[in-house]
Each structure stands twice: as C-alpha cells, then as structure tokens.
Amino acid sequence: MLNLDETMFAQLAESHRYELQVHCYRMLGSFDDSEDLVQETFLRAWKKRDTYEGRSSVRSWLYRIATNACLDFLAQHARRPQTRSIDEGMRSSDADRIPADISWLQPYPDRLLNLTAPDTVEPDAAVVAKETIELAFLVAIQYLPPKQRAVLILRDVLGYPSGDVASVLDSTVPSVNSALQRARLTLKEHLPSRRDEWRPTDDPTVAERRLLQRYMTAMEWSDADAIAEAMTVLVAEDVRVTMPPHPLWFVGRDAFISGMLGSLDPRSPAYVGEWRCVPTRANRQLTVAQYLRAPGDDTFRAQVLNVLRLEDGKIAEITAFEAKFFDAFALPAVLADGHVPGLTATGRPD
Incomplete structure (x- = not known):
C-alpha cells in the first residue's frame, strides 16, 4: 500500500510522466491520446493505491496500469490501418505501394523524448534509446492486435521478462510467448526492409544535415523549375507522402513533384504563397x-x-502533420520576420 497524501502521490507520479506518455504513445500512435491516457493512469493509480503491495517497483506498477488503460481505450476505439482507394489519381498498377490510411497517427517532439531520458544510465533511457520511436515503427505496430502490441512493447522495447508481462496482462507465459512470436512476424512484414538503414540516431550525420538544408532551401524558392530539379536529386524515386488524418498521399517522385509544384509556382492559379522552413x-x-x-x-x-525518413541518402518518406502540433514542439504560430532567431539547420541553438 502507498501511504502517501495527494501531494506526495502527485510528485511521485510526475517523476514518471514522460516515460509513461511515451509508452502510451507507442500503444496508441497518438500524441493527444497519450497525454489523456497518462492522466487516466494517474487517476487509476490514485484510486488503487491501497492495492499496491510492494512486490514490484512503483514504476512497474504504473506501467501495468498504463498498459491496461491503453488496452481499455483500444477496446472502445477500434483502430486498424485501412486500405486506401486508388481513385485519388494513382494508377491501379501502384496499388501494392499505396500507404495505409492511419488517420490517428501523430508526431512526438524530441524535446519531450529528451526529458524522458536525460541521462543514458537511467533505467528509462531504454524507453527512447532504441529504434522503436520512429514513425516507421509506430506505423508497423498499428497492424498488431492490441494485446500483441502490448506484449511486443513490454518484451522487446522495455525488456520485461515473459513472466512479468503475463502478470501485467493477466495471462500465462506460454500465451505471452506465442503472442510475441506472432507480433514479431507481423512486424517484419510492415517495417522497412533494411532495418539498419532506417534506424534513427540521436545526432544527424553531416550528410543528413546538408540534405535537410537543401530541402528547406528548395521549399523556399519561387522557381518551379528549380524546385523540381532539386527535388529530383533529394527525393527517392519511390518516395511516399502522407498527411494523416487527411486523405492526401503520393507515391513516387514524379507524383510528389507534380502534386506540389502548382501550389509553389507563383504563375499557377493554385499558388498558395511563400514558404519559410524551420528545422526541428x-x-x-x-x-x-x-x-x-x-x-x-x-x-x-x-x-x-x-x-x-531517409534511405540511401535520399528522402524516402514524408509524413506531414497539421499545424496544431507546433505548440507541442515549442514553435511559434507566426514568423513575423520570416525566421526563428537562434536556430541552425540542425534545429539546435547557435
């Protein structure tokens, strides 16, 4: 039993907020929902504080509550990737390359990931230290049934023993091991084929920073021909572009370039205006x-x-999100003078 008053409990819970939110984010694929489920976790923990027997750490106890809160949420909000129709301008021959519709997918700011694991020797560093926070992984695990997803995250991401996972899910070790095997097979089908090439790094390479700068520079041009020439070099031939929750998507470099040039060319009736880019x-x-x-x-x-997402030195995938997330990234809503002072092309202070 936790003999804590409300203030002491709140302080204890808050010390685990960021890592629990990352856990809920992996389970749900949504930044907004992960914030709500952390609050639900704390509410449940407060109500159940007299059931804590001290057999495991408070951290593990909170993970158990958070996992089951997410499973309850998913039971009420069925979410499975949907097949997109091909009547949005794509040829039927491209049907096997059309990205799935995952309308609930949202980004997670690195600035909050850094708060989750500020020191690599801390236990919660494992929460974000692996290649299991990149969008490619988040998309892939959306194909897993909720319990398989929970097993995979608890076992392969957090490193829980099978017995502990069985306890969290009120299951058995054989059932957990079977679910993990099925989950890993499904995951392989939906992850990029060359895993080493999409593994994220904490510090972008010099080549990646240069590519990012060239991409941002091209997006700020008003010359359609120059933009098209630059994107031909920067973007992979089979690039995929999506914008959840909107139906917008492109597959292939030619489709991407032709789809965006109208809005970037001042001579076009579809011209939307001038752009400025800020790295994050x-x-x-x-x-x-x-x-x-x-x-x-x-x-x-x-x-x-x-x-x-980069592959072979080119942009292999672009996942676009609405401006409502700028606040979570500590980005301003407007740039009166067209730039954010003090930022370099790496997204770091000068």
Missing part, C-alpha cells in the same frame, strides 16, 4: 516546420510539420 526533430527524425505567407498577407503562419 520528431520521433528521432529530421523534421521541417513550414510556415506559409499567403498572397496579401505580411506574416508567415504555421502550416505543416514534415517528418522525413
């Missing part, structure tokens, strides 16, 4: 926050957050 980081990936100054406006306003 999401899910341990290079990310670009883009601001738009519409014709007749004097201010650059938050528009879209593009998370990039």
Whole structure:
C-alpha cells in the first residue's frame, strides 16, 4: 500500500510522466491520446493505491496500469490501418505501394523524448534509446492486435521478462510467448526492409544535415523549375507522402513533384504563397516546420510539420502533420520576420 497524501502521490507520479506518455504513445500512435491516457493512469493509480503491495517497483506498477488503460481505450476505439482507394489519381498498377490510411497517427517532439531520458544510465533511457520511436515503427505496430502490441512493447522495447508481462496482462507465459512470436512476424512484414538503414540516431550525420538544408532551401524558392530539379536529386524515386488524418498521399517522385509544384509556382492559379522552413526533430527524425505567407498577407503562419525518413541518402518518406502540433514542439504560430532567431539547420541553438 502507498501511504502517501495527494501531494506526495502527485510528485511521485510526475517523476514518471514522460516515460509513461511515451509508452502510451507507442500503444496508441497518438500524441493527444497519450497525454489523456497518462492522466487516466494517474487517476487509476490514485484510486488503487491501497492495492499496491510492494512486490514490484512503483514504476512497474504504473506501467501495468498504463498498459491496461491503453488496452481499455483500444477496446472502445477500434483502430486498424485501412486500405486506401486508388481513385485519388494513382494508377491501379501502384496499388501494392499505396500507404495505409492511419488517420490517428501523430508526431512526438524530441524535446519531450529528451526529458524522458536525460541521462543514458537511467533505467528509462531504454524507453527512447532504441529504434522503436520512429514513425516507421509506430506505423508497423498499428497492424498488431492490441494485446500483441502490448506484449511486443513490454518484451522487446522495455525488456520485461515473459513472466512479468503475463502478470501485467493477466495471462500465462506460454500465451505471452506465442503472442510475441506472432507480433514479431507481423512486424517484419510492415517495417522497412533494411532495418539498419532506417534506424534513427540521436545526432544527424553531416550528410543528413546538408540534405535537410537543401530541402528547406528548395521549399523556399519561387522557381518551379528549380524546385523540381532539386527535388529530383533529394527525393527517392519511390518516395511516399502522407498527411494523416487527411486523405492526401503520393507515391513516387514524379507524383510528389507534380502534386506540389502548382501550389509553389507563383504563375499557377493554385499558388498558395511563400514558404519559410524551420528545422526541428520528431520521433528521432529530421523534421521541417513550414510556415506559409499567403498572397496579401505580411506574416508567415504555421502550416505543416514534415517528418522525413531517409534511405540511401535520399528522402524516402514524408509524413506531414497539421499545424496544431507546433505548440507541442515549442514553435511559434507566426514568423513575423520570416525566421526563428537562434536556430541552425540542425534545429539546435547557435
């Protein structure tokens, strides 16, 4: 039993907030929902504090509550990747390359991941130290049934023994091991084929930083031909572009370039305005926050957050998110002078 008053309990819970939110985020794929489920976890923990017997750490006890809170949420909000139709401008021959529709997918700011594990010797460093926070992994585990997802995260991400996982899920060790085997097989089907090439790193290489700078520079040009030429070099031939929860998607470099040029070319009737780019980081990936100054406006306003996945030195995937996430990334809503002072192309202070 936890003999704590409300203030002491709140302090104890808060010390685990960030890692529990990452856990809920992996389970749900949604930043917004992960915040709500952490609050639900704390509420349940407070109500059940007299059931804590001290057989495990408070941390493990909170993970158990958080995992089951997420499973309850998923039982009430069925979420499975949906097959997109091909009537959005794609040829039927591209049907096997069309990205799944995962409308609830949201980005996770690196600045909060860094708060989760500020010191690599801390136990919770494992929560974000592996390649299991990148969007490719988040997308892949959405194909798993909720309990298989929980088993995979508890075993392969957090390193829980099978017996502990069985206890968390009120299951048996053979059942947990069987679920883990099935989950790993499904995961392999949906992860990028060359795992070593998509593994995120804490510090982008020089080549990656250069690529990011060239991408941002090209996006700020007003010359459609120059933009197309630059993107041909920077973007992979089979690039995939999505923008959850919107139906927008492109597969292939030519489709991507032709789809965006109309909005970037001042001569086009579909021209939306001038862009400015600010580097940031999401899910341990290079990310670009883009601001738009519409014709007749004097201010650059938050528009879209593009998370990039690189492969073979090119942009292999772009996952775009709405401007509502800028606040979570500590980014301003407007750029009155067209830039954020003090930031370099790596997203770090000068």
